[in-house]
Amino acid sequence: xxxxxxxxxxxxxxxxxxxxxxxxxxxxxxxxxxxxxxxxxxxxxxxxxxxxxxxxxxxxxxxxxxxxxxxxxxxxxxxxxxxxxxxxxxxxxxxxxxxxxxxxxxxxxxxxxxxxxxxxxxxxxxxxxxxxxxxxxxxxxxxxxxxxxxxxxxxxxxxxxxx
Amino acid sequence: xxxxxxxxxxxxxxxxxxxxxxxxxxxxxxxxxxxxxxxxxxxxxxxxxxxxxxxxxxxxxxxxxxxxxxxxxxxxxxxxxxxxxxxxxxxxxxxxxxxxxxxxxxxxxxxxxxxxxxxxxxxxxxxxxxxxxxxxxxxxxxxxxxxxxxxxxx
Numbered sequence: 001x002x003x004x005x006x007x008x009x010x011x012x013x014x015x016x017x018x019x020x021x022x023x024x025x026x027x028x029x030x031x032x033x034x035x036x037x038x039x040x041x042x043x044x045x046x047x048x049x050x051x052x053x054x055x056x057x058x059x060x061x062x063x064x065x066x067x068x069x070x071x072x073x074x075x076x077x078x079x080x081x082x083x084x085x086x087x088x089x090x091x092x093x094x095x096x097x098x099x100x101x102x103x104x105x106x107x108x109x110x111x112x113x114x115x116x117x118x119x120x121x122x123x124x125x126x127x128x129x130x131x132x133x134x135x136x137x138x139x140x141x142x143x144x145x146x147x148x149x150x151x152x153x154x155x156x157x158x159x160x161x162x163x
Numbered sequence: 164x165x166x167x168x169x170x171x172x173x174x175x176x177x178x179x180x181x182x183x184x185x186x187x188x189x190x191x192x193x194x195x196x197x198x199x200x201x202x203x204x205x206x207x208x209x210x211x212x213x214x215x216x217x218x219x220x221x222x223x224x225x226x227x228x229x230x231x232x233x234x235x236x237x238x239x240x241x242x243x244x245x246x247x248x249x250x251x252x253x254x255x256x257x258x259x260x261x262x263x264x265x266x267x268x269x270x271x272x273x274x275x276x277x278x279x280x281x282x283x284x285x286x287x288x289x290x291x292x293x294x295x296x297x298x299x300x301x302x303x304x305x306x307x308x309x310x311x312x313x314x315x316x317x
Contacts, residue, residue, distance in 0.1 A: 002248060031223045051237040051238065070241070083212055084246075087165045087225075
């Protein structure tokens with residue numbers, strides 16, 4: 001299966017969730033700043049990368065984990081991708097898109113904006129790291145639900161975007 | 164093969180492009196011909212992500228319209244990446260959102276207001292008829308399906 005964590009810029013929340021999913025980050029304690037910054041693509045993508053689906057790794061069950069940026073498309077992103085995937089039934093069952101935006105807090109928004117949009121990396125990165133740690137256990141919970149397969153049945157009855 | 168035309172709501176320039184591909188429209192269609200295409204201005208709200216089946220072309224390819232409202236390029240990138248990951252080469256995406264003139268976008272909003280619906284549809288069709296030759300030129304000369312010459316309309 002292909003699991004895609006998606007957020008506005010594909011730089012912070014989706015990367016963090018994918019990192020937890022792939023055991024690149026701890027799932028029993030809050031991650032340290034160095035651990036977050038060592039993740040590939042963390043606070044690294046720029047606007048021209050938006051839309052790209054980046055490979056993050058394989059999880060222990062053999063699922064491919066990706067990240068994607070969707071700007072302000074919200075659930076429409078999953079709806080549109082789902083519409084394309086509906087053309088091939090086999091592909092539709094292979095892809096699960098997880099929206100990480102509900103767990104993004106104001107600190108992450110402000111920090112991400114400063115760092116990625118305005119280029120104030122030092123200030124923005126400090127703020128976004130603080131925000132990521134504030135929401136960290138929410139990301140752990142989300143990833144745990146994904147790994148437990150709690151979204152598999154829901155996916156069949158709704159669009160591909162969860163939660 | 165499935166060919167998906169992307170525009171703001173999936174039922175304006177996408178429908179015209181589908182009409183061109185399927186041979187329903189002549190190279191210089193009248194506004195009335197465009198307005199009477201199936202699924203032209205078929206939206207009831209401004210919800211994106213709706214899928215419209217636009218018919219079949221002479222080669223048997225299925226034609227669709229999909230609404231992406233201002234995010235066609237972002238979606239094109241994401242969808243093409245995903246199709247590559249899935250190794251699906253049976254789906255082609257063509258962005259025709261640039262052929263929706265501003266007037267068409269305004270009429271798409273007006274169309275959702277019930278009393279303005281007939282006026283909005285006619286005005287949008289007139290506006291699209293003006294850019295239709297450029298749209299056909301784009302589909303023939305620049306489209307992502309250009310590598311397959313059998314897909315060129317007309």
